[in-house]
Every structure is written in C-alpha cells, then in structure tokens.
Amino acid sequence: MHDWSLPTAYRYAGIVSGLRKEANRRDLALVVSDRPAACAGIFTQNRVAAAPVQVCKSRLPRPDARGVVICSGNANACTGEQGIADAKRMAQLAAIGIGCQAEQMLVASTGVIGRPLPMQVFESGIPAATRKLDASIDGINDAAHAILTTDTVIKVATRAVKHSGGEIRILGFAKGAAMIGPNMATMLAFVLTDAAVAPPHLQSMLTRAGQRSFNCISVEGHTSTNDTVLLFANGKGPQLSGTALEEYGNVVESVCVDLARAIARDAEGAKHLVTIEVEGTRNDAEATKIAKTIADSALVKTAIYGGDPNWGRFVSAAGYSGVMFEEKDLSLWLGDMPLYRDGVPLPFEAAAASAYLRNNREVTMRLRFSLGSGQCKFWTCDLTPEYVHLNADYTT
C-alpha cells in the first residue's frame, strides 16, 4: 500500500454480492461522498453504450452528486430497456441506503455484454454495501478490488496539493485489462477530490485530462461499451479559479496519466509497457493518430513481445495511419538507438536492440517528423499468447 493522502469525507465499500460465480470474489463497489459533490463524467463514444453509461450521461455534470455504485462481472450492455431500468434501480438502492435522491447517485458496470443483470443479487447486496462503508484505506482497497475483471492488480493513484485554503487531496482508482481502445475513457476510473470546483470547470478539466491519459492508451483498440470516468469534487472551501484551478487541473491530469499507464501495464497477458512518443507532426491530433495506429498493430505488438527489433512494422504502421507524410520526413529511435533517419535505414546492432526489448519491462519508441510541432505520448502493451488464451474462452 502507498502512503495515501485521502480526500476528506469519502467512504468506500467493496463486497461479495454473489453476482460472480467465483466464491469470495468481490464484485460490487460503492463510493459515497458524505457531502454533495460536484461531479463530471466522460464516457465511451461507442454507439452501443451500456445502460449505466446512458444513465450517468443523463445525470451529469451536476453540483450535488453523492456517489457511484459499480458492479463487475456483467456489463449491463446490449440489454435494451430492461437494462436501463436495472441501472436506475442499482442507483436507487444505493441512494436509499445512504439517504439521498436517486438522481444524486451514479452507476457503472463492467463484464460480459448482453446478459440481463440478476437484480435479486443487488436488492440485498447494495444495502449490505452501504452498511460496510469505510473511510479508511481498507475501504478503498475493497472498492478497488471489487471493480476488477481480468486485471491482476488494483490501480490507485493519489496526489496532495498545497493551496491557500489548505491541502487538497486527490484519489483515483481504475480497472482496465482488455477491451481497451482509446476513444474517450477506455475503462472505469473514479477520481475523488476534496477540492471545491464548479461543475462546468470540473467537466472541462476532466475532458482535457482524459484526452491526454485514458484516450492515449490502447490494449487491442476495441472501444468498450462501458467506459466511464467520473471525477468528484466535494470541497467545502471557496471554489478554485484562475491559476489555482489550472494548476489543479494539471494534477488531476497526472493522476489520470498514472491510472492510464497502470491499465496499459496490467493489460491482459502483457509483458511490456510500451511508450510511443510521436513529435514533429502538424498538430497533436496527427501525432495521436500515428501513435494509436502503431499501438493497435498486432504486428508491432508481437514484435515487442518477441524482442524482435523489426522496425519496418513501426514505420509501416505510421504509413497507414492516414496522416500525410513522406518517408524523408521520418526518423525513428528504439530506446536510445537510432534506427531510421530522414527516410534512410541506419546500420544498427540488432542484438543490442533485441536485448533492449527482452531485458526491459518498459520500453519506448520515438518517431520524429519534420512537419511541425505536434506531439503525443501514448501507452500500449505487447500481444502475447496469454492474451489470446485469456480471450478465447471468456464467456463460456
């Protein structure tokens, strides 16, 4: 456990509701703010958006949110009108338990698509979770575990920021593992702070932070139906504004980057965290497009897995990204090793490049273009036989 600075007036629970088949597997999380909190959200851009996503979208942003209830093991996606009713009922049960209006409670789900929720599990489980709410690290630990699917570790990030009104604390936790494609927030993440921030500022801050964190990771590029990031701010002091708001936004972004990197690092079957740095494009969007195309290529991912410095795969992926460039505009490094300069292949030590890939858990490739000042930092993982095995037999 980290030495966590916990934001004030939040409580957490993570329990075994019985939604999952595995005995003693936590599958229901609840996060509650003891006072009304400003809340903003960013969501999947998939046209097939899960029921809880639709419910959250209709309720956010708002100044008086009280928390979120989350289940893992069932996505409540592709479930029609019944799914919407079920998501609303989950929120209502949590709201009854803590004593607030149903609309003040948000809801999220992750798991298998296309199965109705077994609601009887929640009729008893959600009240039980409200009775277990706990403000300590134990509560966070339980909640962070309860949202996982095939993740192997919990993902938590914290920051404390000095401020004229006293210290502000930020806590984020997330789940990832697979169905991670960078189109909005690609998983579940919850960021809690005791700062006071007006909902419109909170929303624009989260949108910007998401663009540079959760939108810059990819496991296999498959955008989930359930992606949800919620940012709560329940501070009592004067609302942040001006430079203080801007600086605070940067800290929120760094929390989001930590969580996003943790998701790429703990992707299903992954053996490498790969950072792709693209610079010198006409604008940031071009850099992101190139980085995402490289990140999503199975040929790039298998080369990294195999410790094979087959850099033609990196360059050719950039070539089909849709961004216009000429070969002479492009140079490439793997770690510190230059492999390709201004469109000309460089002699390089294949054994050293291979050793770099084989001996490091975290590796970096850098593509430099001569077109402008656009840039992007993007995170992905390798593609391993374990990923295939894990996903060849997930529902059945």
Added chain:
Amino acid sequence: MHDWSLPTAYRYAGIVSGLRKEANRRDLALVVSDRPAACAGIFTQNRVAAAPVQVCKSRLPRPDARGVVICSGNANACTGEQGIADAKRMAQLAAIGIGCQAEQMLVASTGVIGRPLPMQVFESGIPAATRKLDASIDGINDAAHAILTTDTVIKVATRAVKHSGGEIRILGFAKGAAMIGPNMATMLAFVLTDAAVAPPHLQSMLTRAGQRSFNCISVEGHTSTNDTVLLFANGKGPQLSGTALEEYGNVVESVCVDLARAIARDAEGAKHLVTIEVEGTRNDAEATKIAKTIADSALVKTAIYGGDPNWGRFVSAAGYSGVMFEEKDLSLWLGDMPLYRDGVPLPFEAAAASAYLRNNREVTMRLRFSLGSGQCKFWTCDLTPEYVHLNADYTT
C-alpha cells in the same frame, strides 16, 4: 492441381536465387507475356510505399507490358533512393533476358522491410529465371511457390469465359499470410488473361474488382508497404467492350474474390475463415467500415478461435466503427442462429453456437441494419497463439 485453363502466350518461372537463407527455397518468380499486354495495377495506400510499388505506379497503366519479376524474402521497402535503383535494375535484368524495353517490365517484392536488396543475387538469378520460363502448369506452380512468405499453400484461381471471339482464359495467383489490412490490395496478386482489353478499361475493371475482393479481407489490419495487384490482358482479338466487357469484369472480380478468400483462409496461424456479411446500412461504404472494424478486433478474433459465442464483442465492434446507428437498428446472426434482434438480446443455445464455431473451418456472421440498402461481404480469420508465435520472431 486443378484442371487449369491456361491463358495463351504467358510463360512462368520460379527459382531458388539465393536471396533466402533456407536452401532450396524458391524466392524469385518471373511472369512473361510473349506478346505486349495491356496492364493495370492497384497498389498499397500506405504512405510508406515500397520501391517496386513506386516503380510500377510510374509505369502503369500501359498497353505494352511484357511481364513482372517478383522476389520474396525482402520487401525492398524503406530503402531510400538505393531501393528505387535496385527495383529498376531487377526489371531491367528481366527485360534484357527476354528482349524488351526495361519500362515494359514490372517488379514486385515481399518480405522484411528496411534491408537493402543483395543485388548480386539477382545479377545471376534473373537471367537464370528467364532461361527457365515455361508455359505449363509446372511453370505456374514454381512461380506461385516463389512468391510465398509464411503462406502454407499456393493461391491460384482460374476461369474460362465463352466469347464470340472464342474462349478467354483468366489465371490469377497471389500470396498473403500477414500484414494484411484492407486498404487497396493487401498483398501480391497477379491476374493474367488472354482477352483484349484497352488499358483504361482494364484499370477501372481492376479498381472495381479490388474494391470488392482484396479490399474486403483483413488478417490483422496492418496495411503493407508492398501491396500490389497487376492485371495483364494480352489478347490479340478485338478489344472487349459493352456488355461483354462488363461480364468479363465480373469474372475478373470473381477470380479476385477467390484469391482474397484464399489469403484470409491461409492467414498466419488461422484456424477459421470468417465471413462477415453486413447489410441494411445507408451505403456500401458504411457496411465495409463496420465489417472491417469487426474483422480487425482482436477480441472478435480470439472469441472465434476459442469457439466462444461472445457476441457482445461483435456488436460493440460495430458500435465503435464510426458509423452512426442506434442499437434498435441492429440484428445479428451467427451462422443460422439469431442472437440479437432490433437491439434486444435473444435467448440462444450457447452450446450449439459454440459447437458451430468449433466444428466449422468456415463460419459466417451476419449483421442486419434497418438504415438502407448498403451491403458488404468481408473475409477475415481468427487470432491464434500460433499467429503470435510466428510474428514474435520473424526477422531475427
């Protein structure tokens, strides 16, 4: 071997030039038309186009082509100015051998990116290939083998068409295996016919056929630097026009579809050929966009591999394709089994659906939208541990 109807006045060779390390592995193919042939080409849309692609593009379409020389094992891509000179020299050596102008000869390559061609191999190898030219099935067999990389079988398709001027024959052969993404022609294919067709007609015919065949397959969606499809027509009779030209175009298309399907079927490590039928979109382009997004999803591909009817992955892939639709617009079948109708999940026999995937080498999924009359038929393969192993150690 099929009972092939061979187009007249073509000869073929496939030899061991020494480009590949493996002893006795054919790596150099030559196809020659004994009389000047109209020739059209379609090529990769990758911004990083290999040297032979650039040379072909500058020479096509033309009325007097005499053939194409092809090497496998080295892509001659990302090789700068030297690569262009080397590709031209390959064509020149073949032209000298058969006695024509260098510009009448085309050139193609496939293999590892970023390595200079060992030209001394071709200085002797290409003259040797010209001496081995053979009009029989043996010659075709040699040539079809010499262009393969990790393919496990040769891909050949033939047709014979009755025509007022006598029978027209069409022969196509191709290679695929990996780095197959549907943006133009995604591999090497050569289609030879003894029809008489003017170059502009030949070009538009090939463009249209490619759009419905090679552009409708995907292995991992990584568009190669070297994709090349060439269509030769060396007929002496009157040039095809009107209805006869149109009918002939349909036959050319069916040859291209045969080759494209054969590539998806023999993709690296593939255990399934998956046909994705999309219908009822606003236009064909939308149907193709949806089909390609599904085809490129690692989660869809691993589900097929595992015999797991996890249809939420199919629907959610459609959802992030970029095509606008509502869930109620969509219905889904796996084989004959309806799984999802008008946005509502249907009860289905998971065991029967799983058996369908496990027991069939070729499987079909169908997505029906209620938006219009657009449609597409698309072919892909599953993602297997073998694919990962094959690509984790390809260059080194």
